[in-house]
Amino acid sequence: MLETFNFRVILEYMPLYGQCFLATLWLSALSLLGAIIVGIIACAMRLSKSRALSTIAGMYIESIRSTPLLVQLYFFYFGLPSMGVMLPEWVTGVIALTLNSGAYYAEIIRSGIQAIDFGQIEAGIASGLSYFQRMRYIILPQALGATIRPMLGQAIILVKDSSLLSLISIVELTRAGQLLTSERFMPAEGFLTTAVFYLVLYYMLKAFSGWAEKRLIFREAH
Amino acid sequence: MWSFYFHELMRSMPFFLKGVWMTIAVAGLSLVFGTIIGFIAGILRAGRNKPARFIVGAWVDLIRGTPFLVQVFIIFFILPGIGIELEAFPAAVIALTNLTASFICEIVAGGIIAVPTGQREAATSAGLSYYQQLRFIVLPQAMRTIMPPLVGQYVLLVKDSSVVSAIGVVDITRVGWLTVQRVPEGLMVFGLVGLLYFAICYPLINLSGFLERRMTVASTRL
Amino acid sequence: MISFKNVNKWYGDLHVLNKIDLEVAQGEVVVVCGPSGSGKSTLIRCINRLEPIQEGELIVDGMMVHDKKTNMTKVRAEIGFVFQSFNLYPHMTALENTTIAPIKVRNVSKAEAEKLGREMLTRVGLEDRIEHYPTQLSGGQQQRVAIARGLSMKPKIMLFDEPTSALDPEMIHEVLDVMRDLAKEGMTMMAVTHEMGFAREVASRVVFMDEGKIIEMAPPNDFFTNPQTDRGKYFLKSILTH
Numbered sequence: 167m168l169e170t171f172n173f174r175v176i177l178e179y180m181p182l183y184g185q186c187f188l189a190t191l192w193l194s195a196l197s198l199l200g201a202i203i204v205g206i207i208a209c210a211m212r213l214s215k216s217r218a219l220s221t222i223a224g225m226y227i228e229s230i231r232s233t234p235l236l237v238q239l240y241f242f243y244f245g246l247p248s249m250g251v252m253l254p255e256w257v258t259g260v261i262a263l264t265l266n267s268g269a270y271y272a273e274i275i276r277s278g279i280q281a282i283d284f285g286q287i288e289a290g291i292a293s294g295l296s297y298f299q300r301m302r303y304i305i306l307p308q309a310l311g312a313t314i315r316p317m318l319g320q321a322i323i324l325v326k327d328s329s330l331l332s333l334i335s336i337v338e339l340t341r342a343g344q345l346l347t348s349e350r351f352m353p354a355e356g357f358l359t360t361a362v363f364y365l366v367l368y369y370m371l372k373a374f375s376g377w378a379e380k381r382l383i384f385r386e387a388h
Numbered sequence: 389m390w391s392f393y394f395h396e397l398m399r400s401m402p403f404f405l406k407g408v409w410m411t412i413a414v415a416g417l418s419l420v421f422g423t424i425i426g427f428i429a430g431i432l433r434a435g436r437n438k439p440a441r442f443i444v445g446a447w448v449d450l451i452r453g454t455p456f457l458v459q460v461f462i463i464f465f466i467l468p469g470i471g472i473e474l475e476a477f478p479a480a481v482i483a484l485t486n487l488t489a490s491f492i493c494e495i496v497a498g499g500i501i502a503v504p505t506g507q508r509e510a511a512t513s514a515g516l517s518y519y520q521q522l523r524f525i526v527l528p529q530a531m532r533t534i535m536p537p538l539v540g541q542y543v544l545l546v547k548d549s550s551v552v553s554a555i556g557v558v559d560i561t562r563v564g565w566l567t568v569q570r571v572p573e574g575l576m577v578f579g580l581v582g583l584l585y586f587a588i589c590y591p592l593i594n595l596s597g598f599l600e601r602r603m604t605v606a607s608t609r610l
Numbered sequence: 611m612i613s614f615k616n617v618n619k620w621y622g623d624l625h626v627l628n629k630i631d632l633e634v635a636q637g638e639v640v641v642v643c644g645p646s647g648s649g650k651s652t653l654i655r656c657i658n659r660l661e662p663i664q665e666g667e668l669i670v671d672g673m674m675v676h677d678k679k680t681n682m683t684k685v686r687a688e689i690g691f692v693f694q695s696f697n698l699y700p701h702m703t704a705l706e707n708t709t710i711a712p713i714k715v716r717n718v719s720k721a722e723a724e725k726l727g728r729e730m731l732t733r734v735g736l737e738d739r740i741e742h743y744p745t746q747l748s749g750g751q752q753q754r755v756a757i758a759r760g761l762s763m764k765p766k767i768m769l770f771d772e773p774t775s776a777l778d779p780e781m782i783h784e785v786l787d788v789m790r791d792l793a794k795e796g797m798t799m800m801a802v803t804h805e806m807g808f809a810r811e812v813a814s815r816v817v818f819m820d821e822g823k824i825i826e827m828a829p830p831n832d833f834f835t836n837p838q839t840d841r842g843k844y845f846l847k848s849i850l851t852h
Binding site: 227229231232233234235236237238240241242243244245246247248249322326327328329330332333340343344347353354357358360362364365368369 | 456465466543547549551556561564573593
Binding site for chain 3: 457504506507509511512513514517518520525528529
């Protein structure tokens with residue numbers, strides 16, 4: 167098969183791949199940001215004293231964790247229009263990715279927080295800090311250290327999950343492979359090139375994860 | 389209008405149940421093969437043979453670094469290129485088995501490495517061979533660490549199986565996708581799809597917790 | 611039985627065994643002591659090649675342990691090893707701990723192995739704990755099971771690596787009693803330990819090590835009452851006055 171591997175076609179499609187690589191990057195980054203925000207909010211709700219907030223957050227997290235991302239994606243893609251909400255595909259995609267990873271981030275942050283020594287929290291209460299102040303100044307900064315690795319792990323998962331957006335016609339890295347397949351009948355060239363691009367992203371993220379951990383550990387040694 | 393669609397949806401129930409059966413078939417087969425291959429790979433990954441460790445490690449990295457959808461496309465579209473004709477169902481099982489095996493490999497290797505070195509030293513001192521040690525001393529103890537994440541992996545397997553709908557396998561997700569063309573009520577259709585996956589995954593998630601408690605009691609505590 | 615000839619071992623740059631010459635005859639009981647980091651544990655662990663040596667000759671029961679081609683399974687079958695942290699198999703009962711090696715290594719039948727296992731467990735005083743799991747046993751009991759496990763291979767040599775160091779004080783004597791009986795029955799033993807009473811009673815020789823070298827070697831009474839070297843004197847003083 168390798169003898170007939172058509173590198174020229176890949177070169178021809180490089181501009182497209184370049185665009186799609188950026189699209190994947192941008193879609194992932196946006197969703198990542200959203201997911202972290204959603205995760206923090208959902209976690210705060212889950213850990214709050216209010217039964218109602220806690221239950222709502224709990225239901226959200228459990229339903230995300232027990233259903234596939236693709237189903238969630240289709241749910242929004244087909245469901246929103248049926249409610250009269252018309253959105254560009256990429257917005258729907260970002261919403262689905264955000265809500266999906268948001269639930270997992272909520273759990274990651276929750277375990278990071280629950281790993282913190284309760285004495286710290288008591289000290290905060292004793293000095294009169296409110297719930298949100300304790301969260302902001304005492305709890306979240308410490309939770310960061312423990313959670314940096316799982317959070318980056320989830321980020322890697324999110325980048326891979328973004329490939330599903332190709333199934334709702336969004337032009338990103340996987341779609342590039344699909345286009346090479348449908349336009350030129352070259353699935354090998356198409357999808358292997360796609361795979362290489364994802365691997366590049368994967369190793370970049372892994373390297374960043376290693377660097378970030380080192381930097382944080384150094385800070386804690388202070 | 390809504391009640392009309394609801395009625396149509398209910399009439400499609402047999403179709404959905406066929407989809408459930410297909411999901412179970414794909415996931416079930418991949419679970420069995422993936423576990424067997426995953427255990428063998430995990431033993432190699434934690435073993436003495438350096439080249440084997442490296443090769444298995446590279447394979448795991450490749451799979452973790454690329455999206456499952458891309459892997460499915462590669463297996464489905466490219467294998468015929470080297471002479472293996474594949475229909476959607478076998479391609480799906482191969483891809484899902486491959487994915488599951490790589491994750492189980494890491495879980496098993498981690499469990500084996502977690503067994504205290506003293507155990508191996510005692511077994512070595514008694515004259516037990518490497519494989520005798522693995523079989524009678526190391527693996528039985530490793531199972532305690534392996535079981536909960538293993539069942540967690542099975543939950544992921546069911547969710548990831550939804551991706552194979554992209555190559556035409558008529559599982560729950562595909563049934564939903566086909567149905568929503570006739571019954572344009574995305575919320576209802578994919579709500580049902582989600583519910584069906586939830587029914588399978590939620591008990592599995594609880595099984596993981598139950599097994600973790602049972603494993604701890606059976607082997608050590610009074 | 612055990613013969614070290616000019617044995618040298620390094621961990622990287624650290625010279626952990628330095629020109630060791632030592633002969634242990636059959637039926638001898640040798641106690642090895644010294645400050646931490648002296649290489650005493652390493653010395654013992656080399657005998658059944660838990661650790662390899664880099665230079666020199668190490669001959670155990672006529673077999674060349676230093677030679678990479680030697681089949682260690684045969685050697686290890688003749689040596690019982692007792693660890694500081696017991697290392698009992700937690701998923702097996704006391705009996706199963708003693709029978710697994712005879713069955714798998716010596717190819718003894720299950721029935722015979724169990725008979726022998728029961729004998730050994732009775733010998734160490736645990737006949738009523740045969741079906742218990744390690745977590746159901748106290749430290750002293752676990753260590754005695756470990757000794758029974760070593761004995762059930764019917765070895766020619768028993769090695770002990772600080773067998774009582776991880777035990778609460780009140781449990782030390784039950785393990786030492788077993789070791790004492792073994793010594794009196796003529797078992798060839800080498801033990802790394804600081805239990806001087808034990809050494810005085812049954813050891814034929816005490817080997818004092820420091821920084822990888824054998825500094826002094828003498829019958830226990832001679833060593834304890836009249837150490838010849840300054841380091842020996844210093845060591846004895848520091849362990850006797852705590």
